[in-house]
Amino acid sequence: MQTIPIKNVGGNERGSLMDRFQRQYYYLRLSITDVCNYRCTYCLPNGYQPEPQKPKFLTLPEITRIANAFSALGTEKIRITGGEPTLRKDFLAIAETLAQTPNIRQVALTTNGFRMAKDVARWREAGITSINVSVDSLDPRMFASITGFDHLDNLMRGIARALDVGYEKVKVNAVLMKGINHREFDQFLQWVKYNPIQMRFIELMQTGEMDSFFDRHHLSGETLAKYLIQQGWQPQPRHHLDGPAHIFRHSDYQGEIGLIMPYEKNFCASCNRLRVSAKGKLHLCLFGEEGIDLRDLLTNDSQQAQLQARIRTALNGKREHHFLHQGDSGVRSHLASIGG
Numbered sequence: 001m002q003t004i005p006i007k008n009v010g011g012n013e014r015g016s017l018m019d020r021f022q023r024q025y026y027y028l029r030l031s032i033t034d035v036c037n038y039r040c041t042y043c044l045p046n047g048y049q050p051e052p053q054k055p056k057f058l059t060l061p062e063i064t065r066i067a068n069a070f071s072a073l074g075t076e077k078i079r080i081t082g083g084e085p086t087l088r089k090d091f092l093a094i095a096e097t098l099a100q101t102p103n104i105r106q107v108a109l110t111t112n113g114f115r116m117a118k119d120v121a122r123w124r125e126a127g128i129t130s131i132n133v134s135v136d137s138l139d140p141r142m143f144a145s146i147t148g149f150d151h152l153d154n155l156m157r158g159i160a161r162a163l164d165v166g167y168e169k170v171k172v173n174a175v176l177m178k179g180i181n182h183r184e185f186d187q188f189l190q191w192v193k194y195n196p197i198q199m200r201f202i203e204l205m206q207t208g209e210m211d212s213f214f215d216r217h218h219l220s221g222e223t224l225a226k227y228l229i230q231q232g233w234q235p236q237p238r239h240h241l242d243g244p245a246h247i248f249r250h251s252d253y254q255g256e257i258g259l260i261m262p263y264e265k266n267f268c269a270s271c272n273r274l275r276v277s278a279k280g281k282l283h284l285c286l287f288g289e290e291g292i293d294l295r296d297l298l299t300n301d302s303q304q305a306q307l308q309a310r311i312r313t314a315l316n317g318k319r320e321h322h323f324l325h326q327g328d329s330g331v332r333s334h335l336a337s338i339g340g
Helices: 058-072 091-099 116-126 140-147 151-162 184-195 211-215 221-230 300-317
Strands: 027-031 077-081 105-110 132-133 172-175 197-203 247-249 258-261 273-276 281-283
Touching: 027 058, 058 091, 058 300, 077 091, 091 105, 091 116, 116 132, 116 151, 132 151, 140 151, 151 172, 172 184, 184 197, 184 258, 197 221, 221 247, 221 258, 281 300
Parallel strands: 027 077, 027 273, 077 105, 105 132, 132 172, 172 197, 197 258
Antiparallel strands: 247 258, 273 281
C-alpha cells in the first residue's frame, strides 16, 4: 500500500528532536501505570501480575518534569497510557498538569473505558483533548471472552456520553484476530456509518509471551486495506501529530476507519513518537531495547538540562526499523508494560 505523506500543519518545521534518519519527534506516549483491570487474551490473559521489589510508578512531580523536558525539546502531543491510566487516584491531577504544560497542544488518553460513562466529563474538564477506547467486539459474549469482563454495555454508554459532553469524535481501537472476532469487520463498518467514530483496527503483534497465539490468530492489515479501497474508501493525508494509523474515509459514512499495520513495508519510516514507561524509562521503540533510565534526573527541577541532554543522546541510538517481520519482538513480553 502506498504511504500517504505527513502534513506538518502549524507545527515546528525544524523539530528539536531528530534522529539519524531525519525523523522528527513531536509525540510522547507516557505510561503512568502498568496495572490493568482487564485480562485481554492478546495482552494480559492471566491478568496483571505485579512484579516484586520493582520501582514504584512515576509520581506527579516526576511526570511534570518529564513533560517539561519533552515540551522544551519540541514535543506537542502527549498521550497518557497504561495499563489502565484512569485507575490511578491522581489521574485527573496528572491530566491537568500535562494540559497546562507550555507548548503541549494535545493531551490524548488511551483507556479501556471502564470508567468512561461516569468520569468522561471530568476528563474533558481536566484537559483531555481526545480519547482512544478499546472495543474488541460489538457482541457482548465475544467482548467478555476477549477481555474477561461483561462490560460492553457500560462501554457503549461511555462512548455516547463522551459525544454528549463535547468530544466531536471518539477513536475506538480493536485488535482484529483471525478465528476470534474478524467476522465482525462489516458490523464495525456499519456502526461507523451513522456515528462519529474513528474505528481503528490494530494488527495483532507478536510478543515474547504470545508467540503461539500470534501464529493462530494474526490477520494482515494490508488485507483489510485492500478490501476498504475496493469498497470505495479513500486514504487520507496524515498530520504530523498523528499516530501510525492509516485513515480512510468514505462519502457514505459519518465515521472513519484507521488501520495500524506494523508489518507493512516502511512502517517505521514515519515514526514521530517516543515512549516513557511508568517506571521512568525512555523507550525508543515499542519493540526493542530495555530502555534508558531517566529517573535519576527527575528528583528536582534543576536537572532539566541534564534530562534533556540524556533524551537527545539516547535518540542517537534509535534503530531505523523494528524486526517484527523477522519474528523478533525484542525484550517486550507484553504490551501493557510500556503502554502499547
